Amino acid sequence: MAKFDLTSHPHKRFDPLRRQWILVSPHRTERPWQGQSEASSEDPLERYDPKCYLCPGNERASGVRNPPYTGTFAFDNDFAALQPDIPAGEIHEKELLVAKSESGTCRVVCFSPRHDLTLARMEVADIKRVVDVWAQEFSRLSNQPDIQSVQIFENRGAMMGCSNPHPHGQIWANQSVPDLLGQEIASFQEYFDRKRSGLLEDYLTIELESAERIVVSNDHFVVVVPFWAVWPFETMLLSRRRVACLSELDDQDRTALADVLHQLTVRYDNLFQTSFPYTMGFHQVTPECGNASGFSFHGHIFPPLLRSPTIRKFMVGYEMLASPQRDITPEAAADQLKQLSKVHYLSER
Ligand code: H2U
Numbered sequence: 001m002a003k004f005d006l007t008s009h010p011h012k013r014f015d016p017l018r019r020q021w022i023l024v025s026p027h028r029t030e031r032p033w034q035g036q037s038e039a040s041s042e043d044p045l046e047r048y049d050p051k052c053y054l055c056p057g058n059e060r061a062s063g064v065r066n067p068p069y070t071g072t073f074a075f076d077n078d079f080a081a082l083q084p085d086i087p088a089g090e091i092h093e094k095e096l097l098v099a100k101s102e103s104g105t106c107r108v109v110c111f112s113p114r115h116d117l118t119l120a121r122m123e124v125a126d127i128k129r130v131v132d133v134w135a136q137e138f139s140r141l142s143n144q145p146d147i148q149s150v151q152i153f154e155n156r157g158a159m160m161g162c163s164n165p166h167p168h169g170q171i172w173a174n175q176s177v178p179d180l181l182g183q184e185i186a187s188f189q190e191y192f193d194r195k196r197s198g199l200l201e202d203y204l205t206i207e208l209e210s211a212e213r214i215v216v217s218n219d220h221f222v223v224v225v226p227f228w229a230v231w232p233f234e235t236m237l238l239s240r241r242r243v244a245c246l247s248e249l250d251d252q253d254r255t256a257l258a259d260v261l262h263q264l265t266v267r268y269d270n271l272f273q274t275s276f277p278y279t280m281g282f283h284q285v286t287p288e289c290g291n292a293s294g295f296s297f298h299g300h301i302f303p304p305l306l307r308s309p310t311i312r313k314f315m316v317g318y319e320m321l322a323s324p325q326r327d328i329t330p331e332a333a334a335d336q337l338k339q340l341s342k343v344h345y346l347s348e349r
Pocket residue numbers: 053059060061062076077078079080108154155161162163164169170
């Protein structure tokens with residue numbers, strides 16, 4: 001029998017943050033596909049769309065009019081999933097019917113007045129303004145007494161449920177810590193208690209030694225396809241200096257964060273020569289979160305595409321019932337991404 005080999009034999013990999021196993025099936029990438037292809041809508045957009053509810057000066061669905069903003073613009077979500085003033089309450093029936101009131105605030109952040117841009121097509125200086133707004137919003141929201149966690153994210157592209165192509169993201173700030181972040185905090189804590197060091201700091205050291213899974217980097221940040229990636233081209237953004245949240249980044253760090261996001265999103269678009277869909281967000285802890293020893297600020301980028309602009313990975317069947325599964329190995333995905341041009345395919349034309 002041949003020796004166990006990560007590049008050709010089915011195996012499982014452990015995600016130390018979520019503490020779950022991922023089934024990897026590298027031999028399976030050549031299987032034929034006759035299933036669903038998503039329509040790719042690549043009609044070029046106008047710089048301004050009079051019908052867009054996020055463009056400067058336009059009226060939103062709520063009837064409120066946007067100011068004629070020229071940079072970024074943040075506002076309270078008109079259809080917020082969380083609301084600040086709700087009656088506190090709890091239901092506890094025989095340990096099985098359990099519910100609790102949950103308050104919070106939802107914000108929308110427009111990245112640019114230009115309707116036709118995406119992070120991949122924005123200048124680093126303009127992305128830096130987005131990072132600055134994220135940092136301001138994080139700091140303001142996390143300083144509110146009734147807020148324990150601030151989730152910043154972007155749903156990019158219709159395939160990820162994004163409702164409008166105008167470049168924008170969201171921020172949901174909660175009274176309590178959501179489960180996924182809570183699990184990560186517990187993993188960092190457990191690792192720190194055992195090893196007296198940071199889980200992602202130690203992980204970054206390993207990644208820097210081999211460089212095999214590094215996609216892009218600069219002096220402050222490194223983006224890797226994590227060893228335990230679930231989505232085909234999933235990446236994780238790591239800070240070289242350990243910080244707990246965006247508030248701890250200085251001006252240079254924030255420029256570097258904008259730069260690394262630019263490098264990454266350009267490569268993503270170049271992969272299938274399409275405006276690459278993804279959900280991206282940052283995990284960070286607020287001061288109220290307290291004892292999160294060893295926790296490192298980091299980003300997760302989850303793109304759904306598998307092998308073309310129209311064929312996506314489905315998380316169904318085994319994934320919904322047993323465990324996440326992937327075909328292409330994280331190393332092969334990183335290799336594909338790092339070979340791509342750092343110049344956006346549309347600017348080369
Ligand atoms: P998504 O594209 O990721 O769904 O984000 C758009 C958000 O913008 C969505 O949460 C909000 C929606 O509630 N929104 C407004 O607040 N006002 C509007 O006029 C339309 C959309």
